[in-house]
Amino acid sequence: MHFPPNFVWGVATSAFQIEGASAEDGKGPSIWDTFCRQPGVIADGSNGDIGCDHYHRWEADLDMIAGLGVDAYRFSVSWPRVRPTGSGDWNEAGLAFYERLVDGLLARGIQPYLTLNHWDLPDALQAGGGWANRDTVARFVEYALGLHARLGDRVVSIATHNEPWVMAHLGHDAGVFAPGIKNRRTAIQVSHHLLLSHGLALQALRAAGSKARLGIVLNLSPMHAATDSAADRAKMTLEDGQLLRWYLDPLFKASYPQDVLEQLGDDAPTVEAGDMAHIATAMDFMGVNYYSRSVVSAGEPWDVNSSGREITDMGWEVYPEGLTELLVRLHRDYPVPPLFVTENGGAFKDELVDGRVHDEGRTRYIAEHIEAVAEAMRQGVNMGGYMVWSLMDNFEWASGYEKRFGIVHVDYASQQRTLKDSARWYQHFLQQQKQQGG
Numbered sequence: 001m002h003f004p005p006n007f008v009w010g011v012a013t014s015a016f017q018i019e020g021a022s023a024e025d026g027k028g029p030s031i032w033d034t035f036c037r038q039p040g041v042i043a044d045g046s047n048g049d050i051g052c053d054h055y056h057r058w059e060a061d062l063d064m065i066a067g068l069g070v071d072a073y074r075f076s077v078s079w080p081r082v083r084p085t086g087s088g089d090w091n092e093a094g095l096a097f098y099e100r101l102v103d104g105l106l107a108r109g110i111q112p113y114l115t116l117n118h119w120d121l122p123d124a125l126q127a128g129g130g131w132a133n134r135d136t137v138a139r140f141v142e143y144a145l146g147l148h149a150r151l152g153d154r155v156v157s158i159a160t161h162n163e164p165w166v167m168a169h170l171g172h173d174a175g176v177f178a179p180g181i182k183n184r185r186t187a188i189q190v191s192h193h194l195l196l197s198h199g200l201a202l203q204a205l206r207a208a209g210s211k212a213r214l215g216i217v218l219n220l221s222p223m224h225a226a227t228d229s230a231a232d233r234a235k236m237t238l239e240d241g242q243l244l245r246w247y248l249d250p251l252f253k254a255s256y257p258q259d260v261l262e263q264l265g266d267d268a269p270t271v272e273a274g275d276m277a278h279i280a281t282a283m284d285f286m287g288v289n290y291y292s293r294s295v296v297s298a299g300e301p302w303d304v305n306s307s308g309r310e311i312t313d314m315g316w317e318v319y320p321e322g323l324t325e326l327l328v329r330l331h332r333d334y335p336v337p338p339l340f341v342t343e344n345g346g347a348f349k350d351e352l353v354d355g356r357v358h359d360e361g362r363t364r365y366i367a368e369h370i371e372a373v374a375e376a377m378r379q380g381v382n383m384g385g386y387m388v389w390s391l392m393d394n395f396e397w398a399s400g401y402e403k404r405f406g407i408v409h410v411d412y413a414s415q416q417r418t419l420k421d422s423a424r425w426y427q428h429f430l431q432q433q434k435q436q437g438g
Helices: 031-033 055-068 092-107 123-127 135-153 164-172 184-207 230-253 259-265 275-281 321-333 359-377 422-436
Strands: 008-012 072-076 109-118 157-162 213-219 221-227 285-290 294-296 339-342 384-390 408-411 416-419
Touching: 008 109, 008 339, 031 123, 055 092, 055 416, 055 422, 092 109, 092 135, 092 321, 109 135, 123 213, 135 157, 135 184, 135 416, 157 164, 157 285, 164 184, 164 213, 164 230, 164 259, 184 213, 184 230, 184 259, 184 275, 213 230, 213 339, 221 230, 230 259, 230 275, 230 294, 285 321, 321 339, 321 359, 359 422, 416 422
Parallel strands: 008 072, 008 384, 072 109, 109 157, 157 213, 213 285, 221 294, 285 339, 339 384
Antiparallel strands: 408 416
């Protein structure tokens, strides 16, 4: 495999999953801090109070990132760390932390890729309705501008939201993620406000003179029907509409898909005049987070074990050709800007033995998905980069610390970091790319 010299290779994390220091230096609580306190919602009863202690260990972590040989580091800012209540006073200590982080990346020759919202909404805003309240849209634009004022001259890329479907559906419909609400109408309104805040933030950042590439990150999967039955194909079309077209159509066509609106009925979102045009504000890039395909059945749920494929510790099928299929479809069906794979990786049951982690499954997973990106490029897709999820093991949301996605092993008791075989493979692969001029 050979990639062009300007192709960006990176690793990714998010603030709540790694930083810890949940109540230090003026940080306010996020909806995830509050959600973790609810009995039974986190598989191992844990929380993000310490995480990977990255807040205190960031310098050594940046050295570790630099040692991998990557071009870029995708990270998120904790909104309640820099503006504890989501409005009002800013927290200088929190802003200073991210300035040190960005400056530390640049000093090591690593491009900072900033994500504004990776799910950790300030809890004070949730008390006022959170993303279901249109006022939060305005607060998010203020937040984007405040960070731009401090970091905008140094970051290469700014993504508004990470996976709005997760925030809307898992957080407000299924209720298994923060803030734990179970109401479809609320979830749909949340999805609209997230998209609206994205478009308005892009406009505000450009008006403020932002030189960073601006975009959004979506979690996407190709949809396959479990059988060729009419019922399965109809269910597949609907789920494709809910996961993919519900976000892609507004962003690129300034409209919601009609079939999904009809299915929603009275749960369809309240949309004000001009909203859709704002949402469709042109982007400089779009991030794609891909882990597996979705197989849809109108009857009994499809048995992932029937595929004959390797299954990750999350119970997800390893299906790399789905990434090629997805990227080609985006290129074919929408006027997309350059695409970045902003998350891709697998959770596996790792064991640290004699100072090594032999994670053959993860190494194979990453290699096969990089090849899937190369195949998409051969089919004409404009790809800007690829980022492994995740740099290191961390707090995996409702799974707690039970699932390990990292290419770096973390011993949570000692906070010792150990490069897994997958990290060593990635390091070697990147060395080869540079030797080949890619």
